[in-house]
Structures are given as structure tokens and as C-alpha cells.
Amino acid sequence: MDFNYSPEEQAFRSEVRAWLADALPEGWGRTVFEPEDEEERAQFRISWERKLFEGGWSGISWPQKYGGRGATLIEQGIFAEECARAQAPEGINVIGRNLAATTLMHHGTEEQRERYLPKILAAEEIWCQCFSEPNAGSDLASSRCRAEADGDDFVINGQKIWTSYAQYSHLGILLARTDQDAPKHKGLSFFVVDMDSPGISVRPLTQITGEQEFNETFFEDVRIPKANLVGDLNDGWRIAMTTLSYERGAEDALARQIRFKQELDLLIENLQDARQGGQKSIDDPAIRQRLAQSIVDLELMRMNCLREFSKAIKGEKPGPESSLMKLYWSHVAQEMFDMSIEVLGPEGLLMQGDSDAVARGRFPLSCMQSRAFTIYSGTSEIQRNIISERVLGLPKEGKRA
Amino acid sequence: MNFDFDDEHYMFQETVRDTLAAEFPIDLLRDGGDPVELDAALWPTLAQIGLFGLMVPEDHGGLGLSPIEFALISEEFGAALVPLTVTDTIVSSLILARFGGAAQVENLEKLALGSLRVACAVYEKDGGYDPAAFATALDDQGRLTGRKLLVAGAARADLLLIVAKDSAGEPALALVEPDRAGISIVRENALDISGDYYRVECADVAVAPGDMIGGGGEAVACLLDMLATAAAQSIAGIGARMLDTTVAYVKEREQFGQPVGAFQAIKHRCADMAVDINTARSGAYYAGWAMAAGEPDERVRAVSMAKAKANRMAVHILREAIQLHGGMGYTWEMALHFHFRRGRFLETLYGSTEFHNERVLAGTLAQLAAER
Numbered sequence: 001m002d003f004n005y006s007p008e009e010q011a012f013r014s015e016v017r018a019w020l021a022d023a024l025p026e027g028w029g030r031t032v033f034e035p036e037d038e039e040e041r042a043q044f045r046i047s048w049e050r051k052l053f054e055g056g057w058s059g060i061s062w063p064q065k066y067g068g069r070g071a072t073l074i075e076q077g078i079f080a081e082e083c084a085r086a087q088a089p090e091g092i093n094v095i096g097r098n099l100a101a102t103t104l105m106h107h108g109t110e111e112q113r114e115r116y117l118p119k120i121l122a123a124e125e126i127w128c129q130c131f132s133e134p135n136a137g138s139d140l141a142s143s144r145c146r147a148e149a150d151g152d153d154f155v156i157n158g159q160k161i162w163t164s165y166a167q168y169s170h171l172g173i174l175l176a177r178t179d180q181d182a183p184k185h186k187g188l189s190f191f192v193v194d195m196d197s198p199g200i201s202v203r204p205l206t207q208i209t210g211e212q213e214f215n216e217t218f219f220e221d222v223r224i225p226k227a228n229l230v231g232d233l234n235d236g237w238r239i240a241m242t243t244l245s246y247e248r249g250a251e252d253a254l255a256r257q258i259r260f261k262q263e264l265d266l267l268i269e270n271l272q273d274a275r276q277g278g279q280k281s282i283d284d285p286a287i288r289q290r291l292a293q294s295i296v297d298l299e300l301m302r303m304n305c306l307r308e309f310s311k312a313i314k315g316e317k318p319g320p321e322s323s324l325m326k327l328y329w330s331h332v333a334q335e336m337f338d339m340s341i342e343v344l345g346p347e348g349l350l351m352q353g354d355s356d357a358v359a360r361g362r363f364p365l366s367c368m369q370s371r372a373f374t375i376y377s378g379t380s381e382i383q384r385n386i387i388s389e390r391v392l393g394l395p396k397e398g399k400r401a
Numbered sequence: 402m403n404f405d406f407d408d409e410h411y412m413f414q415e416t417v418r419d420t421l422a423a424e425f426p427i428d429l430l431r432d433g434g435d436p437v438e439l440d441a442a443l444w445p446t447l448a449q450i451g452l453f454g455l456m457v458p459e460d461h462g463g464l465g466l467s468p469i470e471f472a473l474i475s476e477e478f479g480a481a482l483v484p485l486t487v488t489d490t491i492v493s494s495l496i497l498a499r500f501g502g503a504a505q506v507e508n509l510e511k512l513a514l515g516s517l518r519v520a521c522a523v524y525e526k527d528g529g530y531d532p533a534a535f536a537t538a539l540d541d542q543g544r545l546t547g548r549k550l551l552v553a554g555a556a557r558a559d560l561l562l563i564v565a566k567d568s569a570g571e572p573a574l575a576l577v578e579p580d581r582a583g584i585s586i587v588r589e590n591a592l593d594i595s596g597d598y599y600r601v602e603c604a605d606v607a608v609a610p611g612d613m614i615g616g617g618g619e620a621v622a623c624l625l626d627m628l629a630t631a632a633a634q635s636i637a638g639i640g641a642r643m644l645d646t647t648v649a650y651v652k653e654r655e656q657f658g659q660p661v662g663a664f665q666a667i668k669h670r671c672a673d674m675a676v677d678i679n680t681a682r683s684g685a686y687y688a689g690w691a692m693a694a695g696e697p698d699e700r701v702r703a704v705s706m707a708k709a710k711a712n713r714m715a716v717h718i719l720r721e722a723i724q725l726h727g728g729m730g731y732t733w734e735m736a737l738h739f740h741f742r743r744g745r746f747l748e749t750l751y752g753s754t755e756f757h758n759e760r761v762l763a764g765t766l767a768q769l770a771a772e773r
Contacts, residue, residue: 074402292758303683310405388668398659
């Protein structure tokens with residue numbers, strides 16, 4: 001066990017830091033920010049991802065044969081930490097890099113990997129995830145979207161929902177039913193779908209924040225070549241579980257932890273300058289206790305990630321244990337954002353655009369956004385089912401008379 | 402960067418677990434066994450596998466390991482309810498090795514063999530958790546006066562390691578024999594009944610300069626941080642044991658025609674327990690590393706994070722463990738109360754959540770000020 005970074009890791013950190021300082025505009029994060037308009041922001045993020053690729057920073061821990069650096073997860077973590085420190089923009093192709101690519105590395109054919117992975121790295125192709133349906137959310141295995149073989153193609157009919165970034169996506173990973181008669185987990189297959197195919201329509205959904213990241217996606221006689229099947233026919237559920245364990249895993253969590261910690265530091269900074277009643281907010285013992293609890297919770301989120309990284313480096317694959325991480329971070333982050341507006345007092349309620357708003361109104365916005373944490377990538381209730389049944393070995397709920 | 406233990410340390414942990422299961426079953430406590438007698442029987446076995454020399458340097462006959470490896474052992478101590486006098490003795494060896502210098506070589510050699518029991522006399526009535534606020538002190542004639550509470554195993558100890566202010570008013574450590582004139586030791590009736598605790602009263606006890614351990618305030622801080630770290634680790638072990646016990650019970654217990662563990666109202670709570678234990682472990686292991694290798698600022702922060710989290714976890718897990726056993730959980734026979742008692746004892750004795758939270762916040766503010 002050693003929490004010190006090796007000389008190689010430190011050199012890597014310096015290299016990342018220098019590159020970021022050079023690549024980001026002067027005054028970034030202090031006077032220069034991301035565009036406020038959602039469409040402009042999306043384009044801005046895509047162009048940032050391309051810049052990362054050109055600088056050689058895309059797919060740091062990917063194998064070299066797929067265009068990555070072949071670096072360790074620790075270096076991947078260092079990169080994420082340095083991006084956060086520089087307040088670098090987030091990417092938009094998260095699903096491509098973290099979910100589609102990792103799933104294809106495990107289950108795709110060599111042809112599929114060669115076709116898709118380089119363009120994910122280069123942010124030339126943006127991906128979305130077509131898993132959930134209006135009647136198959138937590139009960140994902142009951143997906144009804146159909147894929148029927150027809151000559152060299154499959155023909156897709158059905159509807160998907162919560163497809164984040166579908167409006168910007170070139171490709172999607174799709175879970176569809178290929179056997180109507182098999183038990184529900186055994187009749188699903190996993191596909192890559194070209195989102196520009198005729199018959200696909202995307203309708204944005206407005207979130208509780210007023211933003212429109214996610215969508216409803218409709219498939220009407222959409223033709224997918226048979227070569228786009230990933231893994232074996234009717235083996236889609238098992239493959240989707242790989243995807244989900246990455247979605248809930250340590251790499252994803254570490255990047256989030258860094259962002260959360262930044263927001264908490266910003267909150268503390270604002271409370272140091274703020275007064276409530278007769279005293280400085282930061283001197284209020286009750287506020288100090290609440291801040292400390294979130295500091296502890298978020299630092300231990302990082303420790304959980306590092307423990308998982310060390311296991312992964314030893315060769316352990318992510319499994320149902322990744323639900324322990326997701327269930328943990330989603331709740332502690334939500335509590336932190338709930339706390340943030342409470343401790344700021346009345347001015348904590350002012351949102352972006354108001355001249356009295358604290359930190360450009362990001363705390364009330366983050367508080368709203370954090371409602372999603374305990375719902376996406378599997379609700380907390382589903383994570384608890386996974387942990388209790390697949391980690392602790394408790395029985396499934398019986399069908400009683 | 403590597404946040405994992407070596408395989409050989411996991412193997413040592415298993416040896417300790419198996420030894421404790423064989424030599425120190427909870428049935429003995431449940432059936433009315435006196436922890437003093439149980440401990441007397443256990444001690445030689447622990448000495449035999451070298452546990453008391455765990456953190457004694459190899460050239461003094463120990464295993465030369467660090468608080469990193471002790472984390473896994475301390476977890477087992479928690480799970481098996483090993484009396485705290487064992488932990489106190491092992492922790493003392495670390496402090497004597499770090500701060501005692503050549504004067505303590507003989508004691509370290511005895512410690513490594515398990516032939517020396519040290520009791521840590523730290524806390525006081527009205528003293529809280531900050532040693533700067535403790536009343537026990539040496540006067541300028543070198544006379545020690547004060548009263549310590551909840552000193553584990555003191556009546557059987559060969560030496561008392563006492564936190565006291567020196568004649569300059571600074572926190573320091575004195576190492577004295579319990580039979581020295583002016584020391585009286587009385588057994589206390591404490592919440593934890595799987596160990597024995599004593600009030601240690603010192604009235605004008607003569608303390609020579611040679612009885613003082615070097616290091617002053619830093620030695621005291623290290624002792625308190627190591628005791629808190631060990632407590633956080635033992636709480637992780639208690640949590641894990643309570644979850645195992647609870648999961649086994651709800652798999653077996655049937656109501657409404659199915660195991661109660663199949664109901665989401667039950668299984669979801671077990672899942673939340675698992676999450677809490679996993680995270681508390683991360684904190685407890687990290688604190689072990691920080692005790693071994695961290696700078697003082699990082700050590701204080703890591704220890705307090707670990708203990709604050711372990712405390713919250715202890716309250717949560719111990720509450721749920723009894724609740725999910727239903728009426729059986731409230732019986733003496735089920736014996737969950739031993740872990741409840743020990744867990745809450747460790748939670749409260751070595752720094753409350755509020756105390757450790759405040760240390761974390763103060764450290765964070767200092768760090769942010771330095772970065773500005």
C-alpha cells in the first residue's frame with residue numbers, strides 16, 4: 001500500500017498540467033467560461049474533446065493497439081484530477097468512451113473494434129445509449145423494442161427513452177428483443193445502431209432544470225446490418241451488464257468525485273466570505289459540522305475509487321460490487337448539494353443571471369441536477385437489489401399467493 | 402499509488418481470524434465468562450503467533466510491520482471482541498519504538514515476546530477529547546496527579562502509559578509501574594462488558610525524568626491518533642461481522658411464507674449496511690497508511706476522516722443489526738449486544754463524530770488557505 005505517486009506518475013502529472021495550461025484560453029474558469037446556450041455548449045465540448053485527442057490525451061488507459069496510451073488507471077485518474085484542477089470542460093462523448101468502447105473491447109469482434117474505437121477516441125463519432133424504454137426502466141430486461149432478422153439486416157421497431165445526447169449522436173448502443181418466446185433475460189441482443197438511419201426520430205425531453213440533455217428515441221422499420229450485432233444473438237443481457245458495471249464503476253466515479261470536491265471547495269470559499277446574522281457563516285458550529293461531513297463523505301468516495309483501481313490493476317473485473325460505489329456516491333453527493341443551498345441562506349436561492357447570486361447560482365442548479373444521481377444508471381432501489389442479491393446472496397422476492 | 406494490501410498480509414489476517422474463532426468464541430462471553438479470565442487464556446496464544454511484536458522493529462525481536470498491516474488485524478480484533486488491553490499494548494509498542502529511544506529497547510523486546518502488558522491511561526471526566534484540556538499533570542517537583550477513566554486492563558498491566566501535562570504545561574507521556582506509591586486502580590462498570598476497565602487515580606506519584614517518553618505533544622498526538630485509527634479499524638470489523646450475522650439470519654428466518662431477507666424492506670437495508678461498511682473500510686485503511694507514512698497534517702486529517710465515518714457507520718450498522726433480528730435481536734442469547742456495546746464504546750471513547758469533524762474542517766480550511 002502506498003499513497004505516494006511514483007516519479008513516473010509525477011512526471012505524467014506535470015506533463016498533463018503543462019499541456020492543459022497551454023490548451024485552455026487565458027483566464028479560463030475565472031473570467032472565461034463555457035457558453036451558456038446548450039447547443040453552443042455541446043459544440044464547444046465536442047471541439048474540446050477533439051483537442052484532447054490531437055494532444056494525445058484521449059483513451060489514456062486504452063490499449064495502444066486501439067490508439068490509446070496503454071497507461072494505468074492511476075494515470076487515467078491523475079489526468080482526470082488535473083482536468084478538474086484546471087476546470088477543463090467536460091466531454092460530451094462520455095457514453096462512447098466509457099460505455100460503448102469498453103463494451104466493444106470485451107465483447108466486440110476485431111472488425112468492430114477497428115471500425116468504432118478510433119473514431120470514439122477522435123471524438124469524430126458521438127454515441128448514445130438506447131437501453132431504457134417507457135415500460136422497461138428498472139425492469140430493463142422486459143424491453144420490448146424488437147429486432148427481426150430480414151435478409152442481411154435486422155429491422156428495429158420500438159421506442160427508447162432517457163437517451164442522453166441522442167441529438168448529437170452518430171451511433172448508439174441498442175438493446176433489442178430478438179426472441180419473443182424466450183424468458184425475458186434470454187431474448188435480448190446487443191447492437192450498434194447508426195443514429196442517422198432512416199426511421200429514427202429523436203424528441204427532446206425537458207428536465208426539471210429546464211435543460212434538454214435527454215430524449216425519447218423512436219425506431220420505425222430501422223434497418224441495421226447483421227454485422228452490427230455485438231456478441232452472440234440473444235446474449236445481449238449479459239453484455240449490457242458489462243456496460244452497466246462500467247457505468248457504475250470507479251473510473252466514472254473518480255471523475256465525478258473531483259467535480260463534486262471542486263463544488264464543495266467553492267462552497268467553503270463562499271462561506272468564508274459570507275455572514276449570517278451577526279457572525280461569519282464559516283464560524284457557525286452547525287455549518288462547520290455539515291461541511292465536515294460532506295468533506296469526509298467525498299474524500300472517502302475518492303478512497304473507494306482508489307481501492308477499486310488497485311483491484312482492477314490486479315486483474316479483477318468490475319462486477320456487481322460496482323453498485324456499492326454508485327449507491328454510495330449518488331447519495332452523499334445529493335446530500336452535499338442539498339446542504340449547499342441550506343447553509344448559504346437566502347442568497348443561496350438566487351440563480352444564474354442574478355447579480356446577488358452566489359457563485360453564479362450554481363448551487364441551486366447543482367441541487368436540482370443532483371436529483372438525477374439516484375435515478376440514472378439504475379435507481380438506488382435497483383442498486384440495492386443488485387447488492388443484496390448478487391453481493392450478499394439474499395433470496396429474490398418470492399411470488400406469493 | 403496502490404491502495405491494496407499484499408497477499409501475505411491477507412494471509413496473516415486469516416491466521417488471526419482462525420485463531421480467534423478457535424480460542425475466543427463469543428459463546429464464552431454469552432455464557433457468563435469473565436473477560437479477565439478469557440483474556441488471560443487468549444494472551445499466550447496471541448503471543449505465540451507474534452501479534453504483540455507486530456509493530457516492534459525486527460532488531461528488537463518484532464515483526465517490524467507498520468500500522469498499514471495492523472489495520473487488517475485490528476479489524477479482526479473488533480469482529481472477535483478481543484479485549485482492548487491487547488490493542489493498547491500493541492499501540493504502545495509503536496509509540497515506544499517511535500519516541501522511546503534507547504531507554505525503551507528492553508521494554509520493546511519484552512513487548513515483542515508478549516511478556517509485557519501496557520495500559521493506556523488517556524481520558525478523564527470533564528476532559529473531552531483534546532489532551533490540551535486534560536487535568537492530569539506533573540508539578541514542578543515531578544509529582545503526578547490526576548484521575549483517568551476507562552483504562553483497559555489496568556489492574557493486570559505491567560506498565561501504565563499516562564497522558565499528562567509536563568511541568569511546562571505541555572502534553573506528554575509518562576510510563577510508570579502501576580504499583581508505584583500514590584496510584585490506585587478500581588474496576589469500573591462500563592457499557593462494554595467484553596473487556597475490563599478501570600479508574601486509575603494518581604495522587605502525588607513520583608515520576609522521574611527517565612519515566613517520560615520523548616516526543617512531547619507529538620508523541621501524545623500519535624498515541625491518540627493511533628488509538629482512534631485502531632478503533633476505526635475495529636469498528637470496520639464489527640460492522641462486517643454484524644452484516645454477516647444479519648444476512649445469515651434473514652436468509653433463514655421465514656415469515657409470510659418466505660425468508661424475510663427476500664423482502665425489499667429488509668434486503669435494501671442490508672445493502673445500505675454493505676455500502677456503509679465498504680466506505681468505512683476505505684477510510685480505516687487509509688488512516689493506517691497515514692499513521693505509517695503520512696506527514697502530520699495528512700495523518701490528522703486521515704485519522705479524523707476515518708474515525709468520523711466509522712462512528713456514523715457504527716451507529717447505523719449496530720442499530721440495523723439488532724432491528725433486523727427482531728425480538729431475537731433483543732435477547733441476551735443472540736449475543737448481538739456484545740458487539741453493540743463494544744462498537745458504541747469505540748465510537749464514543751476515541752473521539753466523537755463532532756470532535757473529528759471539527760478537526761477535518763480545521764485542516765481543510767488551513768489547506769485551502771495555503772493553496773490561496
